[in-house]
Amino acid sequence: MSLQSSDITVVIAGTKRSVAGGTTAGDLFAEDKSTVVARVNGELRDLAHLLAEGDAVEAVGLDTDEGLAVLRHSAAHVLAQAVQQINPKAKLGIGPPIRDGFYYDFDVEVPFTPEDLKALENAMQKIINEGQTFVRRVVTDEAARLELADEPYKCELIGLKGGAAEAVTSVEGADVEVGAGELTIYDNIRRDGERAWGDLCRGPHVPTTKMLGNAYKLMRTAAAYWRGSEKNPQLQRVYGTAWASKDEMKDYLDRLAEAEKRDHRKLGVELDLFSFPDEIGSGLAVFHPKGGVIRKTMEDYSRIRHEESGYEFVYSPHISKRNLFDTSGHLQWFADGMYPPMHVDEECDAEGNVTRKGQEYYLKPMNCPFHCLIFRARGRSYRELPLRLFEFGSVYRYEKSGVVHGLTRVRGMTQDDAHIYVTADQVQAELKDLLTFVIDLLKDYGLDDFYLELSTRNEDKYVGTDESWAKATEALREAATDSGLDLVDDPGGAAFYGPKISVQARDAIGRTWQMSTIQVDFNLPERFGLEYQAADGSRQRPIMIHRALFGSVERFFGLLVEHYAGAFPPWLAPVQVIGIPVAEEFNDYLFEIAERLKAKRIRVEIDTSADRFPKKIRTAQKSKVPFMLIAGEDDRSAGAVSFRYRDGSQKNGVPIAEAIEEIVVAIESRVQV
């Protein structure tokens, strides 16, 4: 720079310092190569940002979430440049950073193939090697429109920027392209000063493409609706991942591989737990004996806990006449999600005229209408409340074909569903108890890391009065706060009939799953005209609380398979003990021990196959049985048995009674081993 301006004072990470005028944010942090951008007066800026008198500046490195997001956003740009380099006719959509990576949407005539991804990665590497700099340029709307005349989607974003700022931010990722303030284009400049590429973008970006190193990878392609609406055309999306270092990327890819190994669909086949026969239909599972044992154990334990907590057990059929779902409102609100009706009992004469009107029956999508009928079956007294009705209720939902997914998104499932009818005075206390109950039970299934989400009213879709919503929302919030767990707000996420709390659980490898939901409902008691007689003799309307702990038994089952990677704790393991004789001669000795275990209702098998000893160990190991009991001459002559555990460790010469005790204790205490 030719003109030397006078010094200015800036505040660097809290410390005042005098620097030469014309100093950039990057100049301050030049020695730290992991600095990607700077925070200047609270806003993220490029390192090339010129500092002004009084600016508060701090470095944002690749070790921060924000720094990584910038890196990923820049990686998205490099991808887009590569795409347009290979296919100049590709039109740009949006390309934001996301969790663990980034994506960019393109309008291309021919969708990307896996081979295209290879070619794109190569092109990206060339761009990165060129060390192109990202240079910010402020443009007017008009100039941008002119420059981006060939980019219809970008032009649409420019149009959205001004008046409808809300519409922009409501689309995930769009706000990285155009922000609220001035419009900017980022140019990618080669070392010789030539402009290689540019994109409408709010920034900030890494200083040069070099920064991306080679810790990035294109993962997959998919279609995505423009601006997230199925009414819009679909663009082709390329997903990628990018990290601060190769090692971090490797860790990430390893995590993905680990998740894949745990995939319940894969383990379900390997461990013979369940299947989805084509003959039955998409999203409809059958549980095999080994899966059946696990499921039965889960359900049995849940029943006991519900019994202890004052629930009463009810049963309802799987289908119902249409009238019920008219009353409940399901046909009004959720007909799309229901299986189409069966027409029965219609009779016609020879000419085809209807001589007897038929009936429409629907498969039930939810249990609540049935429980409301049970409530209404006779007059109810306030003395009966809270009335807690519980059912493992099978429900059927016509999920769209593209969303069906293993056990986690099915068309037929069993909910551990309860509906609790309370007086207005009881809501608060009941919600609090309920939350404790839910968390305690989930913990017994081996989950111990939770947070809560409070879904509040969707202003476009709700029933009930402002007052009742406010009251119920407050009651839920208080129960949530009392639990001591983290609470995340989900504004507008509630169903139309009332606010809800959902319990999110993190599994063994840190993924979160939506588990239990607790919902307050003002709507159904109204629709079904539910009443109880209060102490003063008046008739009052109860409030209803919906709650499911597992959500669906199938889904929870799938979660547990993944959480435990198929190695269930002894109380849930389909086979709890496998007896392995060192040689055939010891079969009988093991059978005697097995009889004693069976007397204690322990699920034990003896491997009497013709396999050799090492093969039997291997087979047992692969089946993930928690306890292998091995017996040879040493054991038999000592009246003992040897344990081999899943981790390969060993405990030899354990007296039989002690061995049985160890197994019994492990099962009863529901611990993992």
Next chain:
RNA sequence: GCCGACGUGGCGCAAUUGGCAGCGCACCUGUCUUGUAAACAGGGGGUUGGGGGUUCGAGUCCCCCCGUCGGCUCCA
């Protein structure tokens, strides 16, 4: 529902430009059986998801349907 990829014995996979459907595990049979992740030998098992078409000939190419996978939209 939309876009794309895929569908070969129970499972995992192979099969050149369209040219004999194969391998490993599992299963069955036999011989074997003494200490911690695979003894040996033999055998059975597939209308290549279903239907239609092109062709002398289709696992392979085309069309329709079903299903699975990855996303998008949705998820009471």
